[in-house]
Amino acid sequence: MTAPASVSGPAADRVQIFDTTLRDGEQSPGATMTLDEKLSVARLLDEMGVDIIEAGFPIASEGDFEAVSAISGVVRNATVCGLARTGAADIERAAKAVEKAHKNRIHTFIATSPIHMARKLQLEPEAVLEKIHFAVTHARKFVDEVQWSPEDATRSEHDFLVKAVQTAVDAGARVINIPDTVGYTAPEESAALIRLLRERVTGIEDVIFSTHCHNDLGMAVANSLAAVSAGARQVECTINGLGERAGNAALEEIVMAMRVRHDILPWTNGVDTTRIMQASRLVSQITGFPVQYNKAVVGKNAFAHESGIHQDGMLKDTTTYEIMRPEMVGLTESNLVMGKHSGRAAFRAKLKDLGHTVGDNQLNDVFVRFKALADTKKEVYDEDILALMAETGADGAPQRFEVKELAVTCGTTRSPKAELTLIVDGVEKSATETGDGPVDCCFKAIRTIVPHEAKLQLFQIHAVTEGTDAQATCSVRLEEDGRIATGRASDTDTILSATRAYVHALNRLQVRREKSVAPQEAKAG
Numbered sequence: 411m412t413a414p415a416s417v418s419g420p421a422a423d424r425v426q427i428f429d430t431t432l433r434d435g436e437q438s439p440g441a442t443m444t445l446d447e448k449l450s451v452a453r454l455l456d457e458m459g460v461d462i463i464e465a466g467f468p469i470a471s472e473g474d475f476e477a478v479s480a481i482s483g484v485v486r487n488a489t490v491c492g493l494a495r496t497g498a499a500d501i502e503r504a505a506k507a508v509e510k511a512h513k514n515r516i517h518t519f520i521a522t523s524p525i526h527m528a529r530k531l532q533l534e535p536e537a538v539l540e541k542i543h544f545a546v547t548h549a550r551k552f553v554d555e556v557q558w559s560p561e562d563a564t565r566s567e568h569d570f571l572v573k574a575v576q577t578a579v580d581a582g583a584r585v586i587n588i589p590d591t592v593g594y595t596a597p598e599e600s601a602a603l604i605r606l607l608r609e610r611v612t613g614i615e616d617v618i619f620s621t622h623c624h625n626d627l628g629m630a631v632a633n634s635l636a637a638v639s640a641g642a643r644q645v646e647c648t649i650n651g652l653g654e655r656a657g658n659a660a661l662e663e664i665v666m667a668m669r670v671r672h673d674i675l676p677w678t679n680g681v682d683t684t685r686i687m688q689a690s691r692l693v694s695q696i697t698g699f700p701v702q703y704n705k706a707v708v709g710k711n712a713f714a715h716e717s718g719i720h721q722d723g724m725l726k727d728t729t730t731y732e733i734m735r736p737e738m739v740g741l742t743e744s745n746l747v748m749g750k751h752s753g754r755a756a757f758r759a760k761l762k763d764l765g766h767t768v769g770d771n772q773l774n775d776v777f778v779r780f781k782a783l784a785d786t787k788k789e790v791y792d793e794d795i796l797a798l799m800a801e802t803g804a805d806g807a808p809q810r811f812e813v814k815e816l817a818v819t820c821g822t823t824r825s826p827k828a829e830l831t832l833i834v835d836g837v838e839k840s841a842t843e844t845g846d847g848p849v850d851c852c853f854k855a856i857r858t859i860v861p862h863e864a865k866l867q868l869f870q871i872h873a874v875t876e877g878t879d880a881q882a883t884c885s886v887r888l889e890e891d892g893r894i895a896t897g898r899a900s901d902t903d904t905i906l907s908a909t910r911a912y913v914h915a916l917n918r919l920q921v922r923r924e925k926s927v928a929p930q931e932a933k934a935g
């Protein structure tokens with residue numbers, strides 16, 4: 411067992427990371443994990459360099475006992491810790507569960523706030539002090555490393571809290587963990603409490619102070635870091651901030667804050683940050699708790715940029731809008747999301763990624779259509795953009811005909827009717843047609859505006875992406891004197907997509923006519 415370091419010792423700047431995903435995290439309603447799931451989380455935490463894994467509360471159930479025992483058998487580097495109340499049965503159960511561990515710890519606790527002592531425990535403060543003495547002394551019979559916590563410390567009276575901590579230290583506790591059980595404290599107060607205890611409790615040269623913060627007011631991480639600034643050298647936290655009610659301090663935020671702002675948070679820890687995304691995804695997948703999109707460090711949008719100005723900055727220098735590189739947390743790259751706020755720089759880069767190098771005119775043409783599409787969709791996917799490219803003649807076909815306006819009426823009580831305006835060689839031309847269905851009306855209207863003999867050989871519709879806002883991609887194949895031309899178009903409006911696909915095919919047919927492309931060669935089109 412390694413000796414805990416004091417803040418003035420050689421490892422003064424090293425903060426121990428105590429992960430309680432498997433204990434406090436599992437206390438989130440609905441987050442119960444199976445033995446195998448707990449083992450996979452524990453293995454990953456161990457590999458990524460967490461110092462202490464709180465594997466469970468062994469007296470809670472047979473399953474919890476088995477999980478803590480099994481984890482004790484597989485963890486190679488980290489200390490395995492089991493939680494216990496102050497009674498002998500709890501402590502002995504925890505001791506048994508962690509006995510196989512390569513490094514082990516018992517974490518015993520009892521509440522010290524007036525409300526918890528009087529209303530929940532229904533014990534006089536003196537009786538609580540006796541239980542602290544018993545619990546720590548008893549736990550020390552089984553393990554060297556005993557951690558003690560005054561539950562609801564931040565709502566405890568200071569004089570009594572000092573007495574309680576002194577009792578635990580005198581009884582042999584090596585780690586004093588100060589929980590903000592109900593997420594009530596604020597950063598300055600959190601720091602002040604650690605400072606007060608370090609000043610008033612005696613015999614703490616070999617004692618590590620620890621912080622355990624809940625997120626009820628969204629301050630868990632700030633409160634934890636404030637406690638560290640006052641001398642705490644262990645932080646209790648969970649992956650994704652999982653935990654009772656609003657959760658615990660998030661491990662990934664604590665670790666990355668120390669890494670990214672080492673200039674003002676000058677402490678180190680042993681976590682390999684490149685495993686963070688893997689851990690986040692594993693815990694989310696096992697618990698079924700989705701990670702909030704805008705969650706710091708591990709949210710889907712933490713390294714995503716949709717705004718044109720930001721994307722332009724990112725393309726020029728990623729440090730304009732990113733304070734950490736995605737690789738630091740195990741992602742391969744940032745994500746420039748194409749949407750209504752995107753600009754030309756990002757759009758050009760996206761086209762290049764998709765294999766299309768375009769000139770300024772072509773870029774402008776596709777970009778206008780992209781913006782119109784983005785106004786109708788939450789996110790524009792690569793497939794949407796490829797469909798736009800095909801439609802806009804970015805494949806080389808000049809745009810003699812273009813859809814200007816379309817209005818279609820149909821339903822159970824009226825015959826389908828299409829009112830269509832095309833731009834033909836720069837001139838607006840309109841037609842109104844009825845037919846067997848909305849698509850038939852539109853195709854008839856095209857034929858009225860641009861008379862031609864080409865036969866419709868094929869008409870197909872399929873969805874490019876998923877959801878009700880998916881783009882419908884339509885393909886139209888026309889045949890005229892052995893010449894074949896295929897047109898494609900995409901839009902969230904299926905009828906508009908079909909109409910544009912027909913017009914696209916007509917444009918390509920026109921190219922074939924003008925070049926007098928031989929029928930066999932034209933088949934490739």
Ligand SMILES: CC(=O)SCCNC(=O)CCNC(=O)[C@H](O)C(C)(C)COP(=O)(O)OP(=O)(O)OC[C@H]1O[C@@H](n2cnc3c(N)ncnc32)[C@H](O)[C@@H]1OP(=O)(O)O
Nearest residue numbers: 437467469470471494495496497519520521530531561591
């Ligand atoms: C702040 C925290 O996160 S603390 C950890 C919270 N986690 C959990 O409670 C999850 C696991 N818990 C359980 O499975 C159960 O509550 C058990 C097995 C621990 C206890 O179950 P039961 O014996 O049925 O008791 P129950 O849960 O109803 O009540 C808790 C009892 O523990 C007592 N208690 C609470 N904390 C402590 C403590 N630290 N030391 C001693 N007794 C305590 C309560 O006063 C209450 O005693 P009472 O029954 O004499 O009134």
Ligand SMILES: CC(C)C(=O)C(=O)O
Nearest residue numbers: 519559561562589591
């Ligand atoms: C057991 C203690 C540390 C706890 O989880 C809390 O007080 O929140």
